[in-house]
Amino acid sequence: MELLKGKPVADRIKEQTLKITESLLAENTVPTLGILRVGAGESDIAYENSAVKMAKSLGIHVEKYIMDEDSDTDDVLDVLKVMNEDSNIHGILMFRPLPAHMDEEKIRNHINPAKDVDGISDASVGGLFTGNHRGFPPCTAEAALLILEHYGINPEGKKAAVIGRSLVIGKPAAMMLMDKNATVTICHSRTPKEAMEDICKESDIIICAAGKINTVGAAHVTGKQTIIDVGINFGEDRKMCGDADFEALNGKVAAITPVPGGVGSVTTALLMYHVAEAAREA
Numbered sequence: 001m002e003l004l005k006g007k008p009v010a011d012r013i014k015e016q017t018l019k020i021t022e023s024l025l026a027e028n029t030v031p032t033l034g035i036l037r038v039g040a041g042e043s044d045i046a047y048e049n050s051a052v053k054m055a056k057s058l059g060i061h062v063e064k065y066i067m068d069e070d071s072d073t074d075d076v077l078d079v080l081k082v083m084n085e086d087s088n089i090h091g092i093l094m095f096r097p098l099p100a101h102m103d104e105e106k107i108r109n110h111i112n113p114a115k116d117v118d119g120i121s122d123a124s125v126g127g128l129f130t131g132n133h134r135g136f137p138p139c140t141a142e143a144a145l146l147i148l149e150h151y152g153i154n155p156e157g158k159k160a161a162v163i164g165r166s167l168v169i170g171k172p173a174a175m176m177l178m179d180k181n182a183t184v185t186i187c188h189s190r191t192p193k194e195a196m197e198d199i200c201k202e203s204d205i206i207i208c209a210a211g212k213i214n215t216v217g218a219a220h221v222t223g224k225q226t227i228i229d230v231g232i233n234f235g236e237d238r239k240m241c242g243d244a245d246f247e248a249l250n251g252k253v254a255a256i257t258p259v260p261g262g263v264g265s266v267t268t269a270l271l272m273y274h275v276a277e278a279a280r281e282a
Contacts, residue, residue, distance in 0.1 A: 006261060037067070047232070050264065
């Protein structure tokens, strides 16, 4: 079983990013990421901390906008207006999902597309579906595809199962796989258990994006599968884990990404690369 570690992929992206940020800093432009977080979700804070740490190492400044969970839609729109109009902020990262009482669709589409470095607005996602590749793709979905590419796993002609249908990861990842000429099946919370197991067994590539511990286990594999686990969960022992049951799958798949140490670091590196690109194009 091959362990698909994210570090070598992230390191390559960081090298490319550093070249851009160094040239920008030489021109007195400080590439800046604005982070908007509503509430204090564990996975959001974990991602935020890793993003801030990596940004600092690459010469990218971070401005945080932290809001209470009981804020309303208009409150968030007001903050986004400030971020959109601040010429010193080149990229905006907004954590999702937002609290249920907020109009998430309205809020995410309020982000200036030029600053939408995580690809969450309709304008950005639409680029994936139309194939015009305008704007920035969602970082986590892009990270999953870059890991496959780095390890020489070509999706072309292969069957792929994507577990999860969110605009954050599932749907963009499916579109990216199809763009690479894979045959894709999307599974989700309403897919019957036995059907999901059968679909995964027939697949060569499985991208786990369900947001639930142990979504994929030994019953889903036959030994040939490559599993890209994008989940960030915390088990009863408070340790970070993915959507796949790593212990149950150990030695029973062809390749798998660990959590932590897999997709997460690549996602963060891509976010920084997008910020540098946005600053260069500003």
